[in-house]
Amino acid sequence: MGCELKEHEQALLNLRSGLSPCDLDFISLDTCIGRVRGIEDSPVVDRLKEFDCRNNRLAQLALQQDEFEQAVENAKIRYGPERIGLFLGTSTSGILQTEMAYRHRDPATGDLPKTYKYKETQNNFSVVAFVKKYFKLEGPALVVSTACSSSAKVFAEASRFIQSGFCDAAIVGGVDSLCQTTLYGFSSLELVSSKPCRPADPDRDGLSIGEAGGYALLEKPENGDFQNQIAFLGYGESSDAYHMTSPQPEGRGMAQSMQMALECAGLKANQISYINLHGTATQTNDKAEDKAVVKIFGSSTPCSSTKGWTGHTLGAAGIAEAIICAICLNNNIIPGSLNTRVLDSDFGSNIILENRAETLGYVLSNSFGFGGNNCSLIFGIYL
């Protein structure tokens, strides 16, 4: 969809999808992807060059947008670099680097090439190690890696660290980038669509996979004047305890996560004016999520999946959709379900097909991951 908030806002308002036919030279698959343009030409800064890989390039590209660097520098002055936590989500980290290294193994010994840096690229902590050094932060730092709920759960993690006094403010976010194992892996499960994904459509036939990076700076309301800024109000987390890849068919865990988020925020279901669905466009996810939404919210709360714009950005989906929720709140707009032609007639929730203007109060965003790992977040405008 582009870089900067502005481009995302324009893409949402103008119904411009970020999906296009897969043109990555390392993938031969008939599918559409949400590819971030310009990663290949944006190596990481020279002082951190051992971290150079597609995932960390995307991490860097994202933090250089929207004066985020300046916001972090200001926060470092206000709180001290040792009082700012760093919590990022990723599912596959820099595995593309390992995939490439496997093509250049020593034919006699099987050793990986000497230039390959496991710890700085493939290891799951790599993105936080990189961003921490980039900003010279000294506070507590972690990667959350719970598949597609990763960068939603960082909001919960950061809240707990702040509440426990381990830090005073936190950078949260997530980064996941396109790679072979993800695309071929989802393809092996027959979950990848050849067309741009169609959430909640009766003919939906799977995901479009995307990549994304994004961040948010979380501060306590008493530490500044945050009037009219986006407020993070609550989170819910649950486990399906059902299956590695299929959600519990009645949406039991999904409903529990939404209910917990409402309780955490101190809100009632009818106070939510929009739900940004996980809505991956697989048969099973969308069906179970519809049941869960109906169970908690009934059939009137407007909801939609924005995966038709972004594709499924996996471990970055939580932050990407949190930012989409922020754009919706700032513009008082409910996004439709891009690419969806008609609604599955079995669905009971109020899925919006076309963009509509509406004054929004509180919005809820869902992110659900493999292994039945669920997370729901609630946002509003701070008054």
Add this chain to the structure above:
Amino acid sequence: MTTVYLDGIGIEAPGLRTWQQARPVLRGDIPFLFEKNSHPVSTLIPENERRRAGDIIHLAVHVAGEAVNNAKVNPESLINVFSSYRGALKIVDHMCNAVTLPNHPISPTQFHNSVYNSPAAYWCIATQTRGPSTSLACAEASFPGALLSATASVFTHKQGVLLVVYDVESPKPFHKQYAIEFNCGIALVLMPSQSENTLAKLDINFQSRKTEEMDMVLSPPLLKLISGNASAQPLRMLSAVASQDSREIFYDYLENSAVEVKVNPCN
């Protein structure tokens, strides 16, 4: 400073096969003998899933089961915090091999088991645990990082936490890049209040500037275990629990920071 109570321990490492057997070894009453361990097979995992679950899943679920049993708590009442330095590198090895071959034959089972949170997911399925479950990465500091997160969860939610750290032998292509040569998994049940099952009170703190160096209380062979597998780090703390010593332990966290743990044994 935040306080949690340690109610249960599960362990699987070379020469340390259960908490009960490890206790006198960590106390120094019985000499430590490094015996290389094959990964345990957890019978908690449903039979139809057992064969498909890899070594790292069995290891994590096995030690988690022991800790929960020892703490005499219902796993459904606990929040999960799972962490590993390397995750399922054997699957990474298989998948990265597969994508070099014609038609990229990735196994669907291996693909879904490759997600970093698969050990926690199998645990939830095995025990029907439906609460919050987090899987964290913090490189070599996976234990101190996960301990901070677990402490924050106990404090915030006033609920018990099952903390599990685990790392398995790394596959051959990675041996030149920090090899792990043996399996080690340790699970701790941390509670918000003291009970008759409490083994120790732990006061936990984040220190942005490390003030103390790592203590060297353990015998050299046990220290070797710790340097060979990041998931053996809890042993430093557990030796104080086993000896019923009050001790302050400083874990190297990130760069110059540390996680301080004050161990006060309870019975």
